[in-house]
Amino acid sequence: MRRKTSRLLRGIALLSTLALGATACGGSDDDSAGKAVSASDIQAALKKGGTVTVWSWEPTLKTVAADFQKKYPKVKINLVSERSGDKHYTALSNAISAEKGVPDVAQVEYFAVSQYALTKGLSDLAPFGADKLASKYTPGPWNAVSEDKAVYGLPMDSGPMAMFYNKKVFDKYKIAVPTTWDEYVDAARALHKADPKVYIANDAGDAGFTTSMLWQAGSRPYQVDGTNVKIDFADAGAKKYTDTWQKLIDEKLVSPINGWTDDWYKGLGDGTIATLTSGAWMPANFATGVPNAAGDWRAAPMPAWTKGEKASAENGGSSLTLPSLGKNKELAYAFVEYANSGDGVQTRVKQGAFPATTAELQSSEFQSTKFEYFGGQEANKIFADSAANVADDWSYLPFQQYANSIFNDTVGKAYVSGTKLSDGLKSWQDASVKYGEEQGFTVEK
Template sequence: MAQHITRRWARLGAVVGAGAMLVALAGCSGAASSTDSGSTDTDAALKEDVTLTWWTWSDSTQEQADAISKVYPNVTFDVVKLENPDAAVTKLQNAIKAGKGAPDLMPVEYQTLPQLALGDALADLTPYGLGDYADAFTASTWNAVNVQDELVGMPMDSGPMVMIYNKDLYDKAGITEAPATWDDFAAASAAIHAYDPEAYIANSGDAGFFTSMIWASGGQPFKTEGENITIDLQDEGSKKFADFWNARLHAGELSGVPTWSDEWSKALTQDKLGTLMMGSWMISGMNDYGTLGKWRVAQIPSWDGQPASAENGGSALTVTSQSANKAAAAGILKYLSEGEGRELINANGFPSTIADLENPEFLDFAYESYGGQPANQQGALSAESVLKGWQYLPYQGYANNVFTDSVGKALGSDGDLNAALVEWQETLVEFGNEQGFSVNK
């Protein structure tokens, strides 16, 4: 099994820009009726001559499309490469609003699925038999593709969170084991900064990191039922993590370098940033950050030492509501859900399928960057401990974008993170109500 990843693709699962906000709500979009024949026979559809338009931001999609065409020679793909997930979402929403121009297939980040589903942009895949694959996928990714009682995509990669840490730096600071609890993490944080005042256990993080940490802390700040939304960024899990991260921030133990910046890469390479807490898609991406063998992978800390994790990033492949070839497109999703088709997907991300997460070849792969550690075992373990019940907002892209105006500002100025969460909540409530949702009413 291939052990590499397009990191830019995966990491963009954490942040979506302003262009990903809602264009229209469910029931009032400009979506036109598809010219699809209405047949749900995916096998028959794949035997007919058909061209499927596939929007993507991934460099690997054309290669995947070419491989699929060898299996289904009657299917031709028109792959359209867009800049990033934000650009894809904005372009799709504009097509839905115009009533024409949407593709047949498009990847959508898990956090953005509710937004597009409520905007009538995605087809329900249940009539095409894709619901039969429920037991093949991890609970968290399958939950993500089921929105408002509709199956709106098929999981591609996944991002159960892990802790990637610099064992060399930890050893020099006197830390002999990876922190299992947040108390352990606090002690390790102080020890690293005391050993080297220019070194930090982690950076302060971004919107994707912060929401994932709230999730892993048991928080469920976003609840959506139809157009009724409840936002509580002072629930127990949200406040618990904010209090803890506030303490690290005010102790001067968190680096201010932005994730994915050149400064961030330099800090990792030069042993000035000791820990990454990210989706498991990052496991295969550490060869670029300093001496091979200095890194290790463990579970993220929890409050009581028992496994408790969250997802961070990842995408589903969807069929749009405007597709005139829904049965054929759904047939492609079936192919990519198992066997050789699933291998195409797994070559560029961390698996979302249970069988692959249990595959000894995958689990026992020894990574040079981790000194021969079979690090995928930690990702697979994390996938089993993702806490249930999490929901994203139907305008999560907007939420992540304005995060910098409140929580992000506090992270950069030693502010009060709980006060910043309240400010973020006020912004999200106001925006949601302006968009026609009923928020906190």
């Protein structure tokens, strides 16, 4: 390993939530690395059996694991699901660093895949035949797990964006559902004027939402080539976003409530938050978190930056990966392919997961599903169309977790002070550049 990359790894290891550890390079000693694994090799492993330890918080995998074990009775799936978010990544990174207790399969969100891949923490699945599966997935998720000829995971789900809106509120104030962001700003003004307690949306500053909005607007702030990184929030797409969103902030048209809080759920339920632009995985959260508003809400396409455009973006989503230091590679890959490309996909969709596979997204059964919560609307048609219109050239930083952790200290100031959103993005850029350089990246700005 080059000294530069070793320094990069040591730097990342200083943060517990990011610690991949210099010893992650031990993954290059994986016996299966680079060697083709045939279908007969995988079948032989399944016949022989063994245990596969899977770290994942995704609830539908419980049924998938049970079904897999019924099909292959000599295989035991040890599903560890008590952690999610930072706790999950801390545990995974610490295990890789210690070279002890590394799972055979790990769920990794799309924004974090490149970080683990860069530090050799993940096995390349191309030798198992994963590179032949590209056409099965929508562009956004596949782009997130692949680089050149390497494939570092199979997409588990996706989050093509849509705008959820409270039809009851829009009808009450005779507001047309916005199809562009300019119309969205007009709707925000009209709603708040009609009732000062009603806001078009909540936004207290969120890194994931901001990057998704930039993605849709055509901004590409991150360019990554190994340890060479470019960070630039001053392109035309970013200006589209900041010019529009600054109006909402300046005119106090967005509620300053943080998402996923009690106040947020209350606002979604009582109509004081009238829209939510989010990933297609959101309907289940509406049904469980805001049951009193069933029938009030609907889904609509994400507003366009220019009338008639259909560009969308992803928000959320994750993959199943094989950590390099994990064992039972053939069995582990067989389970991942079953869960994310085989029979397990239908099982997960029936339990509410939103697929990343084109076959399910395009199926009449999927698209004709009626959502009782949304008044019987066939919302999957909107979500599937969104998925088909996600540009596949978006990149995340190989230290995106860190970048997201400093969002509120930079961009977040635009929501609580006189700082302009564009200046907040510049501060985010500068802080990310500084961190990247400290970790050994070559950073262009």
